[in-house]
Amino acid sequence: MTRKTTSYRLKLPSRTDNLETVRKFVADLARKAGFGKEDIHKIELAVDEACTNVIEHAYENAEDQDIDIVVKLGPQKLTVIVTDRGKTFSPGDIETPDMEQYIAELRVGGLGIYLMRTLMDKVQYRSLPDGKNQVKMEKYLEKRS
Amino acid sequence: MSGFEVSRKDMDRVSVVSLKGYLDAHTASDFEDVLQKLVDEDRVRIVVNLRDLHYISSAGLGVFMGFIENVRQREGDIKLAEMSEKVYRVFDLLGFPVLYEIFDSEAEAIQKYQP
Numbered sequence: 262m263t264r265k266t267t268s269y270r271l272k273l274p275s276r277t278d279n280l281e282t283v284r285k286f287v288a289d290l291a292r293k294a295g296f297g298k299e300d301i302h303k304i305e306l307a308v309d310e311a312c313t314n315v316i317e318h319a320y321e322n323a324e325d326q327d328i329d330i331v332v333k334l335g336p337q338k339l340t341v342i343v344t345d346r347g348k349t350f351s352p353g354d355i356e357t358p359d360m361e362q363y364i365a366e367l368r369v370g371g372l373g374i375y376l377m378r379t380l381m382d383k384v385q386y387r388s389l390p391d392g393k394n395q396v397k398m399e400k401y402l403e404k405r406s
Numbered sequence: 407m408s409g410f411e412v413s414r415k416d417m418d419r420v421s422v423v424s425l426k427g428y429l430d431a432h433t434a435s436d437f438e439d440v441l442q443k444l445v446d447e448d449r450v451r452i453v454v455n456l457r458d459l460h461y462i463s464s465a466g467l468g469v470f471m472g473f474i475e476n477v478r479q480r481e482g483d484i485k486l487a488e489m490s491e492k493v494y495r496v497f498d499l500l501g502f503p504v505l506y507e508i509f510d511s512e513a514e515a516i517q518k519y520q521p
Contacts, residue, residue, distance in 0.1 A: 277432035
């Protein structure tokens, strides 16, 4: 069994009509990594949510900025790293919402982050020294017995 | 290549909105426009048929959330029908089944509005 990790990269302008391309890119790689249908859907939705947040919040819907997506396929996990140069996002401010209260208040904005945390095994935000923002998400491949 | 279609069918008391394809941050505004028009026309007894919807993200869910309060204040509702298992899982993750009535068939959802 191979132990190496392979990286794939996609760089696209910050437009919502590119979300379909992003989803196809990660779904194809997740399939290649051996994930089942349900997990592929979770990964594709989490990455869609991450990119939507970049477009709408980090870039405030400016369409001429870059979204950089790197997917790493390792022997036991798939890692997706989404990088932008937009407004810094402070994830510490956003807690996992109390869903009843959330829905009652009809607050829309934080649903994407809640979904990402629910769909993936690990989600981490970082501000890089060069001013970029990065979200790293991991999904583990279940060991097949 | 937006991969999303929304259509509307008006019946006596109820309007049925059918969604097809992929509902995400790019296509959510098309759905929003149709719901807004219904509200403007005071046609607030709405059934959304999700049979041909293959994908929904939080941007799509946000559209449902954005209208439900207004529609219910006017004694209407948004009832959901015929959603696939895949789409249901996303609704379920966000606790939507406690907020919306979900039906196996469009006919059942329409029937619910009959006096």
